Amino acid sequence: MSDGLMQLLDPDAIVLGSDASTNEEIIRILAGRLEKLGYVKSTYADAVVRRENTIPTGLPLERADNVAVPHTDPEHVLKPGIAMGTLKQPVTFANMEDPDEKLPVGFVFLLAINDKDKQIEALQSVMATIQNPEALDGLRTARTLDDVRAVLG
């Protein structure tokens, strides 16, 4: 299941134990990595931040540290990739299904998706990770890339 995730999750786009204190800050840190690595255009970060304010991506998992999956329209994406950030202290994202509800988020998967038919496997593996409490617990304490690989296979 997690093969697909490591395929699209660029090791240089993984930020562990970030000090970011707002959702915009962690989105911009991760989007900066994706831009530097050639996955997205310079317009991507602003587009994701704007979209997060109107169509949020927080997923309520009934945990103290929930997950968000910020992303935006394919026109800002050059090639498919995923960045991941874990937060030292949860930051607030709004609930995808109910934007009035605020959620503490400890894990951010920033998605650069431009072809849904080819990226189904990666999306499924992101969702499988989100739905696996042990995997999230492992990611929370991960401090090195090897720790992440041990969790995601």
Add this chain to the structure above:
Amino acid sequence: MSRQKTILFACGTGVATSTAVNVAVTEAMKKRGLTFNAQQAKATEVPGLADSVDFIVATTPISASVTKPVIKGLAFLTGIGKDKVLDEIEAQLRK
């Protein structure tokens, strides 16, 4: 058996979470012996497309102007309450 129904899967961009939900629902319904036509769209496009589908499964809020049934699809992303939502979808497909 009645004609094949069409489900419209909607999310913010029409490419990311609606894809994950579409795949999850397709696989789960196959196990229940049910098939359907699937479409995907942005949430903002749903009012214009709703007339041509039977019901909608959405991960984001959908305009109240849409009169077709809207089923919340967030359970397929979080894993919480998935079986209940699958039962709702099955009931709509068997109508």
